[in-house]
Amino acid sequence: MPDLSTLQRDFATALQTRQTLPDGYLPAAHQTRFAIYLNNVHHGLAQSLAAAYPVVRRLVGEEFFFAAAGLYVTENLPRSRSLTLYGADFPRFLYRFPPARSLPYLADIARLERAALEALHAPDDPVASQADLFALGDALSETPLALHPATRLVVSRHPVLAIHDANQAADTATRAIEATPQAVLVFRQDDGLCRQAVAPADAILLRRLKAGWSLSRIAGDCPAVHAGGGLVSRFQRLSLLPVFARPPLDIHPLETRP
Structure with a gap:
């Protein structure tokens, strides 16, 4: 042997x-x-x-x-x-x-399915509510905000969410799908899985936040996030979704710091 x-x-x-x-x-x-x-x-x-x-x-x-x-x-x-x-x-x-x-869209469909699988099995870390985030006060603009472990973003040149939704086992309807790029936010909510199409500027904002950028830096260095309503309204809308991790307890509003 x-x-x-x-x-x-x-x-x-x-x-x-x-x-x-x-x-x-x-x-x-x-x-x-x-x-x-x-x-x-x-x-x-x-x-x-x-x-x-x-x-x-x-x-x-x-x-x-x-x-x-x-x-x-x-x-x-x-x-x-x-x-x-x-x-x-x-x-x-x-x-x-x-x-x-x-x-050509097949690999991106697989990316979307992989994102969903990873989101389902991600750790159950505390989720930040909008109140948690805005409780940071002035510190919010300078604090790096972490995405929740169950949050995933898939950006594609193809309408991946439309193709995905049109090819569910229970869906027998024929749909017309417009050949446009799509960015898809994947997250858990109420013990279920959500896939939501987001605007290109939303995707840019989320990518920068994931990379550790603060909102202040994004506002100054990423003009694209100001399109379609501005950075503030964009962040307010995204903060309503359970896609951010709860900030550490040792972060306080700037006005309360000595």
């Missing part, structure tokens, strides 16, 4: 390539069982992708989806014991997958 390191390497190679182990690892009578095990592993991983990306599956059909999933699994074995969040790079895989080039 080989040493443990060699055994682990060869076992991982067999899993990835769906080939039998080298001679001497298993009795000949057990090679068939190992082949069945390999098939079950790959089938289970492909089914995990199907559960995570149902709209992608619906758009391309069973044969295409499971062919793509099979190739992805071969290149991306899981690194976690749990398969709940398996398939993080599947959108990127689809972007590079030549047979998917006829559907």
Whole structure:
């Protein structure tokens, strides 16, 4: 028998390539069982992708989806014991997958589905209400505001939310979809998941906040956020949604500081 390191390497190679182990690892009578095990592993991983990306599956059909999933699994074995969040790079895989080039929006649909999955399983940190945020007073403009862990933003050149909503299993209606870019905010609310289209300026504001910019810096360095009503009204509207993390308790209004 080989040493443990060699055994682990060869076992991982067999899993990835769906080939039998080298001679001497298993009795000949057990090679068939190992082949069945390999098939079950790959089938289970492909089914995990199907559960995570149902709209992608619906758009391309069973044969295409499971062919793509099979190739992805071969290149991306899981690194976690749990398969709940398996398939993080599947959108990127689809972007590079030549047979998917006829559907240029497919990878972004996968990004939207991935965002929803991550939002569902994000930590249950306290959410900031609008009152929590405005209680900061003058400090609000200078305080970096963190997005809640369950908040995700997907910006696409394609109408991804419209395509997503038109391809739900229970939706049999035919819809006309305008080929325009869409930015989609994904968040949890009332124990459910919300996907909401937002304006391009909203997306810019949220991206800058996620990057750690203060509202004051955004106001001075991002003219685009002032379009369509201004930064103040834009932030007031977004602050009504449960998309921000509650600010730390040690942040106080500027006027109360010594």
